Amino acid sequence: MSETTLLLVDDEESLRRLVGNELSRSGYLVDTAGGIAEAREHLARKHFHLVVLDVRMPDGSGLDLLKEIRESSPTTEVIMLTGYGTVQEAIRAMKDGAHDFLTKPCKLAELEAVLEKAVQKQQLQRGHTALQREVDRLQPADRFVGSTAQVRELLHMVQRVAETDSTVLIRGESGVGKELVARAVHRHSRRSRQPFVVVDCASLHENLLQSELFGHEKGAYTGAIRLKHGLFEVADRGTIFLDEIAELTPQLQVKLLRVLETGTFRRVGGTADIRVDVRVIAATNRSLESMMKEGQFREDLYYRLNVFSIHIPPLRERRDDIPSLAEHFISNSAIQQKRAVKISPDAMDVLTRYNWPGNVRELENVIERALILCDGGVIEPQHLPMGVRLSPQFGDDAHPREHLTLEEIERRYIKRVLEDCKGHRQRAAAILGISERNLYRKLKELDSTPA
CATH class of the missing domain: 1.10.8.60 (Helicase, Ruva Protein; domain 3)
Structure with a gap:
């Protein structure tokens, strides 16, 4: 199962060490901070799925940081902790977007149950967003029809690669069913219950495609009146299908290469690295080898994409x-x-x-x-x-x-x-x-x- 990133913010060192170690053993990827300023540094460098945040800190209020997190990263779920819990603080925290409010000392099992519900909520939100995008794309059936030797070999390759997380490059002429094969790989993979997001790289101008893929921060450019989550974020834990990959501009090729190499990217106008766990399937009807020789396609990106190649016969x-x-x-x-x-x-x-x-x-x-x-x-x-x-x-x-x-x-x-x-x-x-x-x-x- 993919690791969930979590930031634990508390001024008690013993609590940070004890709870951090236990949550790490439970499968969370844990970072800790002993104050508001240190927490801000972590949040500027990295995207977190979850934040466990103490209300009262020596250098500021956790409730103020909660507001900042909800504005800069709306998909991050925040669980508030306090040793001096009041009804007023709890009401304010929930009103400002906290997922839950717990009083210290709380049992570790209770905290883990709340965190699990927060993760489930995020999965539902991602699935809902992906479902909205896919409603118009649904087909009566998505199986690959055919019984020839070529089709049997194709389906065998799909079955084998689906069991892995390897990047897949699907080749074939226009109209052979590249998206259908990509869906089959996703459907037979461990990610099948997570989003499958389709991106047509040839249909949008470079700037629009960059915003679609990676999202943008509020005020990143004229007209960016609110934060927009990119499709890589929507596809987190699932699969993204990049159709017509050969149409990517050199600038976007560099950004895609970084995602493939590090699993991180930055929104347009942003400074924080956002980490995602996404399987990439790309498709093309052009010869990427010829494009490499002509300097139109990056060689390093080609080798990152061409981990497992599937050719669909005409x-x-x-x-x-x-x-x-x-x-x-x-x-x-x-x-x-x-x-x-x-x-x-x-x-x-x-x-x-x-x-x-x-x-x-x-x-x-x-x-x-x-x-x-x-x-x-x-x-x-x-x-x-x-x-x-x-x-x-x-x-x-x-x-x-x-x-x-x-x-x-x-x-x-x-x-x-x-x-x-x-x-x-x-x-x-x-x-x-x-x-x-x-x-x-x-x-x-x-x-x-x-x-």
Whole structure:
């Protein structure tokens, strides 16, 4: 189990030593402070999950420090201790955000029970925050469909790495199901009951992405009117999935490297190190090795991420899975409305011959379109898009046996989608299942490559 960081603040040295040792044996990572000033120094250097704080100290009031902690670190739970407990002090402490108020001397078992409830409260809060972010992302099923040798090997690798805390790098073309594999790793890990947080590194500008990942302090920049917790904090004890990792700017690559190496980061505008216990799973559809050679991706970050690499094969390399995938999308479609819809042999033949440059995501969209057009109980070839009904070489009738490179297939498919969208890049990017920024980059690469 992950260690919970705890700061024990009390002016009695014997109490600090006795209680600190007992809590350490119970699994807490304990720091101690003998005064308010020393406590402030600890809090400035490090993030604590829990603080046990004496009310009356020689150099100040614990109640004043409580207010400071609740303002600078709202997720930290504070338990107040006092040897001169009054009803007024207890009421003030609870009103100012203390988790509980105990009178000294208190039994160690009583303190541990209160601390355990505080930890449970934090876990519920993290889970609730993550759940709110995931509601719109829920799928009818999140299992990886397929029975080919490639899929069996993939699932075996997922099962093995899930048992560890190793960083995972998932590789594969757009639309192959990288997020699905990341979720499977999390679901089979010891962190499965903790948050799974998804971050699309290509969808946000650098400054916004930095704030999303690491949070910001109140007043860190214009418009930062309140403290914001970053997604690494939300994912504490769980898993964070960094999709499109190759799109990170050099500045963010440095910050991510620090998290991977030390488990700590600082909020934008902050000075205190925040420690988190987060498993990182990253994904990319680009060659990080080529980017390293071109100076676009840090070599040290690459080796930190590439501890365990999983390659997801494109759909064209596992055509035998297409029938089961198609049936899966039909049975889980909201459009079907409980109709018994089948795919005709001719339509299935079309689906299995097509090259699927958009992979599983494209197949899902094609099935959804066919269900909309199909009035009866059978999907026929005419219900499939023209581009799919053409030959795997995208209808080059002059050269029906021409073998094209993957780059040429991608070029022709992107061109076809853009033509269908009348040049509307945002719409084309949505159909292709990539960000508009990614589409712009691909167009530049394809334009610079001889046809």
